[in-house]
Amino acid sequence: MKGLFVVIEGPDGSGKSTVAEGICRHFKEKGVDVIHTREPGGTAISEAVREILLDPKNEAMDPRCEALLYAAARAQHVEEVIRPALAEGALVLSERFVFSSLVYQGLCRQLGLAPVEAINAFATDGLVPDITLYLDVPEGTGKERMKDRLADRLESDKKITDTVEAYYRILAERRRGELSFIDASMDAEQVLSAAVEAIEKEYR
Template sequence: MRKGIFITIEGGEGAGKSTLIEQLSNIMLQRGVAVITTREPGGIPISEQIRGVILDRSHTAMDARTEALLYAAARRQHLVEKVAPALEQGLMVICDRFVDSSLAYQGHARGLGMDEVWSINQFAIQEFMPDLTIYMDISPDIGLKRIADASEREINRLDLEKHSFHEKVREGYLQLLQQNPDRMVLIDAEQRPEMVFNDVLEAIDSRFAGFYATDVKL
């Protein structure tokens, strides 16, 4: 039985996932919760190398199925090497992206089909799913503008996709939200950052009351 809590943060480009995860980590540490943060693809050396291949701006010829398989491979290694051991130790794991990203990006936006991409990932994760998934909803117009305005952020291959691709990504996430209402929670990522954080923290606290003290606020 899983001892820890596995929370994933999902969303389109520019949704603010990285900032949110840092804030969540800080508040949990203040509360005395043993927490680690990580990301997909990446989080460990092998998966970070795969990430470099996937997101390299020069790899525009990459086939959609190749992309999906690379994500699944990175996910598998990350899961068995970092995520699963941490949860077995009773830690809270907050991960930037997981399987829902593949379903939205490769399954829906790339047109491979969510069922097909889910089959690939079932092999990779063996039905290992998050306890809670926070979906940061943002329109592509706003998200891509945020990226363009953030000079410190490196532009990767997915950022170069057409606007219609990012619209399809959002459509895919909204479909997943409808299909998984018990696991996924929608957060309006177009709000002020402090409102986004408060909404996310409330969603986490309401789900996992009793796992940790909730009387400490930022």
């Protein structure tokens, strides 16, 4: 059986990890083989790239370098983890994928959507999610939830923090037809239920 590739997207603080963990529990209890992973990361090489990307000491990093490093980490992730798991029929659940790069590097860093899409099409060899769950939260929710967390390189960059939530909304609206919107302002059980329902429509 062909696997299913599910991506969870949304601004920092929208609850991606919590929802992902709930989805994993739900489907594992049903006997489904679930691979839960994240970006940047998911492999030893990709996690090493993640450390470079998020280290506050690397504040001199050029936006193009940043975009290429995200794509490089993604290329390894796809070939080492995602494609093999899908070939085995697993449900692969990734926190973030190309959509996040379009927001951060394409819009926040003003590199443009087309160049970022191009390097990521190469990095993923054309792999796209079967479902992208977009966790939609009210404006300011992410900043409020993240205020007590130690900031990484991107989270301490005002060029990012001042624009990222707005750009997530802009791109999500622009690409609404590609996303399954989840109202993440609901209570946790309702959010999880909506996410599971969206997946089960495809995974039966």
